[in-house]
Amino acid sequence: MRSFQGAVLFVDMLGFSALTRGRLKLTESEYMPWKIKPGGKFPHQLLAAQILLAFRKALMRTGRRFKAVKLAQLSDCAFLWSEDICAVTDAGRFLMHEAIEAGLLCRGGLAFGDVHEPNKIDHSIGAFIVGDAVTRAATYETMGKGMRIFTDSDTASEILFKRPHESFQALINPLVGETVDEWLWYSPEPILELSQDRLTLRPAIEKLVSCHTMLRYSPRFAWNAASPEGCRQLACSIVAISDAMQKLSQGYGEYEFTVEHLSSAMQTRKDSIRERVHKQFSEELLGLAMYRDRKKTRG
Structure with missing residues (x-):
């Protein structure tokens, strides 16, 4: 051995x-x-x-x-x-x-x-x-x-x-x-701390947002949502990732959710919705992250 x-x-x-x-x-x-x-x-x-x-x-x-x-x-x-x-x-x-x-x-x-x-x-x-x-x-x-x-x-x-x-x-x-x-x-903080380049930030942010939108809207997770325990596991996953998104937004975003809300009202699972929300959240967070970096530079 x-x-x-x-x-x-x-x-x-x-x-x-x-x-x-x-x-x-x-x-x-x-x-x-x-x-x-x-x-x-x-x-x-x-x-x-x-x-x-x-x-x-x-x-x-x-x-x-x-x-x-x-x-x-x-x-x-x-x-x-x-x-x-x-x-x-x-x-x-x-x-x-x-x-x-x-x-x-x-x-x-x-x-x-x-x-x-x-x-x-x-x-x-x-x-x-x-x-x-x-x-x-x-x-x-x-x-x-x-x-x-x-x-x-x-x-x-x-x-x-x-x-x-x-x-x-x-x-x-x-x-x-x-x-x-x-x-x-799932946190993009390691990359955000080391780079202020938009080309570097975008893929890191899109990965974070993809975690959120896949878990919340992808039909592939529908079988997990078929039981109360599965719904709770999904909800806890989404809340954790959404907290990272909210932190990234410096409190300006509206990405916070509760496990209770998500467990009782799981979203319609369609790829078309997932893709639309992914695009919206990615653009929002990229803008907020770049704004944060500009404030750091000026400070």
Whole structure:
């Protein structure tokens, strides 16, 4: 076995177990975005297979792009790990964006610590790892709602030492008083702090807005919205991302939402609406971000 200090990201698909067990009442509106015929045999299992395939493709794209990061898929979840914590954060951010664009609702846990892996791996049956960081990453994934990545203060400090512009926030569970840190993987602040170039800002802002509009309007997430728990997971995701949009607007925008409002009034899911809102919000936020940078320069 090879032992080292490294970073581990655990990512899990939300709502997948309820889908495969047939606990969701789905109609044509939920199946058709994934090109599944609702009248066929076992349509919910075919939908699950399509989702797993999309997840696998997102992981493969991540692996090809970040060579320093190792990956292992275990059905509807996956581990990413490396001795290079910056490589894991970059890969994690990339994977989460890829997942949203594919219509995949997932959540993650991130930890830095002891990792142990075999010296030789039989790749025909997949890689595996054990260690304190592995256990903690899997535990942190369960400590919140929505398409977010949860971690601890020690891991956050390790990342901030090398990436001072990364964004974290502490969250307190009011029921038990436990504190967990959220890594704001969707926040464009690292790029905004390093660049005042409109050509650089636009793609970063469009990625943030795309997270919002995909989760809120894309038909691909309709099956997630078919249950109260799925609606809540989507709502928590949208609220977190919308808070980042509101922060970016310096309070001038109107992007704040509540989980209660979104859970009880989920939007009509149409790509035409998503594209229109995406264009509107992107232009608004780009203008506000450029205005913020001009104020900084003058100050």
